[in-house]
Amino acid sequence: MGFETIQFAVADGVATLTLNRPAVMNALNARMRAEITQALTTLPREVRAVVLTGSGRGFCSGQDLTDAGASVNLERTLRDEYEPMLAAITGCPVPVIAAVNGVAAGAGANLALAADVVIAAESASFIQAFTRIGLIPDAGGTWIIPRAVGMARAMGMMLFAEPVPARQAAEWGMIWQALPDADFAAGVAARAQTLAKGPTGAFLAIRQSLAASVGNDIQEQLELEARLQGQAGRSADFAEGVAAFLEKRPAVFCGR
Incomplete structure (x- = not known):
């Protein structure tokens, strides 16, 4: 499988899908959304768990604002590109772990939160950055977050657009676990193997x-x-x- 914006590798029953546009903090453009969807809907039979993570210092900075087509018609982009991508995550035939290695912002945060389990490095953070550019949270954020953390916290996150550190996100129940950076890779790998060997x-x-x-x-x-x-x-x-x-x-x- 040849991809331009993601890396995809399978080992020991675990598929690792790495968002791979580190120069722009793995911002989501049309090609990346299509490649994520393709990878998750055509998993090799031997795959029994998926790890979704980012390359470089961030997980995903959200929508690529230089992606001109998406910015012109946001509604079409959400319906035609984001919805299939999110459906590929929530309907994946195996469990999905989001391994959040750095900042997850905007649609990038909600991409992670759509996974079955979210494990973050303690240096990571989650931010609903939409109001900074005059938009509302999308990519499922207005559905996922209030159910995870309650209405008051969800509203504050979305109105003020302030980062929520990984440890706080875990304390709130927004994610499963925040790990020390030194233990992050090994911790994610162990969890992925548990799922890959499970029922x-x-x-x-x-x-x-x-x-x-x-x-x-x-x-x-x-x-x-x-x-x-x-x-x-x-x-x-x-x-x-x-x-x-x-x-x-x-x-x-x-x-x-």
Whole structure:
């Protein structure tokens, strides 16, 4: 697979997708959005987890404001380019970790927050920078962030456009974990291997059930849990998990 704006590599069941425009802090242009979408929707069969990260000193600075076509028609860009990219993340057939190695700003922050799990280096930060140029948060930010941190914090982040350091983001519940910079790479790799060796079907059912819980009442959620658990209970992974438990050995799950 040949790409111009991202790097894509697979090792030990983990695909690492690296945003690779470091000279502009990995700003999102049309080609990068298309390449992210392509990479995530054409994953090799052996991939069982994805790590999404950035090259250089930042994760992603958001929309490339020199990308003239996008700036002319923001609505079209969001509908035709951002929505497919975000759908490729939230609908990825394997779990996605956003490994936020530096600043994640604007749409770059919301790109990270769309992942299943967000792990950040302590030197990283998240900023909803949109009001600095007279815009509103997009790329899913107005949906994801208030559900993660509450309305008051979401409103403050978006109105004041101030950076939220990674450790504070973790304390707020906006991300899963903030790691010391020296431990960041190893910590992400260990988490990715846990997911790559785990029961992929169960992971995706967890994603589905949590997403549905936002709009479900308790009875609807109980019914969904029963249906998804029934599917999981008929899987080869469940049979292997029980056998491994009884035999006191690590489970070897079959993947996807």
